[in-house]
Amino acid sequence: MIGRKYVLVINPGSTSTKIAIYQGENCVVSHNLSHDSEEIKKYNKIYDQKDMRTDKILKWLEENNISLSELQGVVGRGGLLRPMPGGTYKVTEAMLEDLKLGYQGQHASNLGGIIAEEIGKKAGVTSFIVDPVAVDEVDEVARISGLPEIPRRSLVHALNVKAVTRRVCKELNKSFWKSSFVVAHIGGGITVSPVKNGRILDCNNANEEGPFSPERAAGLPVGDLVKLIFSKKYDEKEFRKKIIGEGGLVGYLGTNDARKVEKMIEAGDEKALLVFKAMAYQIAKEIGAMATVINGKVDGIILTGGVAYDKKIVDWISQMVEFIAPVHVVPGEDEMLALAQGALRVINGQENAKIYEEEVQM
Numbered sequence: 001m002i003g004r005k006y007v008l009v010i011n012p013g014s015t016s017t018k019i020a021i022y023q024g025e026n027c028v029v030s031h032n033l034s035h036d037s038e039e040i041k042k043y044n045k046i047y048d049q050k051d052m053r054t055d056k057i058l059k060w061l062e063e064n065n066i067s068l069s070e071l072q073g074v075v076g077r078g079g080l081l082r083p084m085p086g087g088t089y090k091v092t093e094a095m096l097e098d099l100k101l102g103y104q105g106q107h108a109s110n111l112g113g114i115i116a117e118e119i120g121k122k123a124g125v126t127s128f129i130v131d132p133v134a135v136d137e138v139d140e141v142a143r144i145s146g147l148p149e150i151p152r153r154s155l156v157h158a159l160n161v162k163a164v165t166r167r168v169c170k171e172l173n174k175s176f177w178k179s180s181f182v183v184a185h186i187g188g189g190i191t192v193s194p195v196k197n198g199r200i201l202d203c204n205n206a207n208e209e210g211p212f213s214p215e216r217a218a219g220l221p222v223g224d225l226v227k228l229i230f231s232k233k234y235d236e237k238e239f240r241k242k243i244i245g246e247g248g249l250v251g252y253l254g255t256n257d258a259r260k261v262e263k264m265i266e267a268g269d270e271k272a273l274l275v276f277k278a279m280a281y282q283i284a285k286e287i288g289a290m291a292t293v294i295n296g297k298v299d300g301i302i303l304t305g306g307v308a309y310d311k312k313i314v315d316w317i318s319q320m321v322e323f324i325a326p327v328h329v330v331p332g333e334d335e336m337l338a339l340a341q342g343a344l345r346v347i348n349g350q351e352n353a354k355i356y357e358e359e360v361q362m
């Protein structure tokens with residue numbers, strides 16, 4: 001692989017595609033390609049955005065004088081695939097089919113593996129995904145919901161959860177493989193998970209359970225939910241949009257931006273204060289619940305995601321949970337580095353890439 005020194009990292013979100021070039025673990029250059037919501041609206045399915053996003057990435061590479069012949073691998077954030085163990089996976093035909101279809105639903109991250117493969121093929125190198133949102137390592141007992149027709153599902157911010165746990169372990173001089181943490185990823189969606197010996201043992205499905213988030217309703221009183229559905233005020237698409245894009249802070253306060261909520265509180269808005277506190281309260285309760293999954297033997301609690309920049313939220317949660325274990329705050333996310341590291345572990349021969357067809361039930 002003479003002259004091939006870079007890994008291209010691709011992380012598609014609903015309104016942007018984060019891209020970066022890594023040389024080893026150093027980020028050489030990065031960029032956030034934003035996609036205007038009017039532009040995104042034109043596409044019927046997530047998959048239909050593939051060419052538009054790929055072309056923009058190729059143009060960006062050209063503008064930065066990065067030739068495809070300098071790439072040693074391409075890695076993308078993986079999406080709503082079949083339930084699968086964590087790790088680095090080579091992109092394969094069966095995986096591409098499931099990403100295209102959206103096996104567990106539509107999510108921008110479904111494009112990660114698809115675009116990685118598209119560019120990897122042009123560059124003549126292998127493409128990978130790492131710890132997609134479909135990572136499912138939960139214990140069997142955690143799958144029982146209370147209604148046989150509806151098993152609990154694992155949809156979790158696995159990439160960032162594992163990356164920040166590794167980072168905190170390094171800081172504490174602990175082995176990731178011999179540690180127990182509860183990690184709350186507090187972004188547009190929220191997941192709380194117990195991570196024991198490198199495995200995510202349980203999690204609230206970010207779209208359907210647990211604390212409400214900036215834009216998702218998440219866990220709701222089920223009887224009243226049924227009543228609202230049967231009120232026929234909404235069709236299915238509208239209702240899904242209501243609970244996923246228009247719930248949480250958006251539903252109560254009309255914004256998904258925690259910084260705007262801060263401003264509302266500063267201006268004396270008592271409703272904003274109550275709702276913001278309620279979000280912290282629900283996150284803290286979920287952390288307590290997940291701490292019981294690991295018998296209260298918790299090395300630390302990690303607060304991460306964009307909202308972990310917010311001092312009020314961090315303070316409220318910390319006051320409620322620090323009786324369990326010390327709280328570590330890792331605001332934002334470590335996803336780009338985590339993707340690069342996942343690909344490098346395979347490229348450098350420290351790990352073998354997993355094969356999707358061998359790890360999931362086809």
Ligand SMILES: Nc1ncnc2c1ncn2[C@@H]1O[C@H](COP(=O)(O)OP(=O)(O)O)[C@@H](O)[C@H]1O
Nearest residue numbers: 187188189214256257258259305306307309310
């Ligand atoms: N500096 C900050 N202070 C407070 N909240 C922030 C800050 N930066 C981002 N956020 C909030 O984080 C949320 C988005 O988190 P993020 O992890 O970027 O989500 P996602 O990746 O799901 O889009 C938004 O509510 C945003 O307002």
Ligand SMILES: CCCC(=O)OP(=O)(O)O
Nearest residue numbers: 133155156157188189206
């Ligand atoms: C679908 C589970 C993971 C998730 O919610 O990711 P985003 O917050 O990036 O939408």
